Amino acid sequence: MGVENKFYVKKNLAQKRTEKVITYLGTDYLLPVEEILNWNITSEQKLIGKYKSQKAETNYGGRNWIAWFTSELPFADGPYIFSGLPGLIVSIQDSNNEYSFNLIEVKKGGNIFDARKKTVKIDWKKYEALAKSYFNDPFDINSKGWKTATFTDPKGNTVDISVKNKEIQNSILLKNNPIELNHKINY
Numbered sequence: 001m002g003v004e005n006k007f008y009v010k011k012n013l014a015q016k017r018t019e020k021v022i023t024y025l026g027t028d029y030l031l032p033v034e035e036i037l038n039w040n041i042t043s044e045q046k047l048i049g050k051y052k053s054q055k056a057e058t059n060y061g062g063r064n065w066i067a068w069f070t071s072e073l074p075f076a077d078g079p080y081i082f083s084g085l086p087g088l089i090v091s092i093q094d095s096n097n098e099y100s101f102n103l104i105e106v107k108k109g110g111n112i113f114d115a116r117k118k119t120v121k122i123d124w125k126k127y128e129a130l131a132k133s134y135f136n137d138p139f140d141i142n143s144k145g146w147k148t149a150t151f152t153d154p155k156g157n158t159v160d161i162s163v164k165n166k167e168i169q170n171s172i173l174l175k176n177n178p179i180e181l182n183h184k185i186n187y
Contacts, residue, residue, distance in 0.1 A: 003131040004178050004185075007031075009080055010114070018081045021116050024130050025140060030119035031127055033081045035060060039067075041085070048090050049103070056085055062181030063099070067092040073106060080179070099179055124183050131185050138168040 007022040018033040037058045044055040051070035058065050060081065067078065071087035078089025079101035093100035122130070139161060141149055149161040169187070178184055 003127070003134045009033075011077070011081075011083065013077060013083060016084075018083070020081075021119060022122075022127070022130070023116070024134065028116040028119045029127070029130065030121045031124070032121070037082065037084050039085055051090055053090055054087075058082075061179050061183070063179070064095040065092055066095065079103075098177060127183070128185050132187065135169060135172055135185075135187050138165055 003022060003024050006024065007020045010019045010021055011017070020031040020033060022029045022031060037060055039056045039058045042055045042057070046053055046055075046068065048068050048070070051072050053068040053070045056067045056069060058067070065082070067082065067085065067089050068091040069078070069085040069087040069089045073088040075088040076086060077083045078085070078092060082089055082092055082101075088103070088106075089101075090103040091101070139149065141161060151159045151161065151164055153159050173187060176184065176187065
């Protein structure tokens with residue numbers, strides 16, 4: 001739940017451009033990721049799966065990241081926003097063990113169709129406003145002009161929307177641990 005979990009990452013490696021596309025209330029918002037990754041490549045190596053991999057470290061989003069990349073595959077890319085190493089990142093994890101990405105499969109794909117070409121460009125401040133708007137009104141009751149709304153639970157009981165709002169808000173607060181800690185929203 002929440003705006004921060006409704007996105008995909010769009011990369012143009014040739015232009016070194018990475019963007020998050022966030023969908024909220026039927027609109028696709030484009031959030032450029034402009035933080036530069038400064039990698040420290042170490043000499044440490046290990047085998048990950050069948051790939052000889054080398055360790056690299058960087059800081060992103062207020063977290064320290066440890067990556068393992070292989071130059072055995074001809075891609076200078078990785079998961080999420082991570083790229084810029086001389087090979088494919090096969091594993092990356094933050095130093096607090098809260099986030100990790102691991103390569104599952106490499107396969108040749110076809111042309112990628114991007115249905116979300118009409119976007120509204122935003123910055124992190126606007127992103128925070130969208131997230132708070134969702135938090136305050138998860139069912140978008142205000143913009144629909146509704147005075148109130150009710151739900152029916154599985155037992156057939158009527159539940160006021162304020163109860164459902166509170167459940168969603170509590171869930172967002174409980175799981176408020178974004179990848180970008182430097183942009184964590186204080187609800």
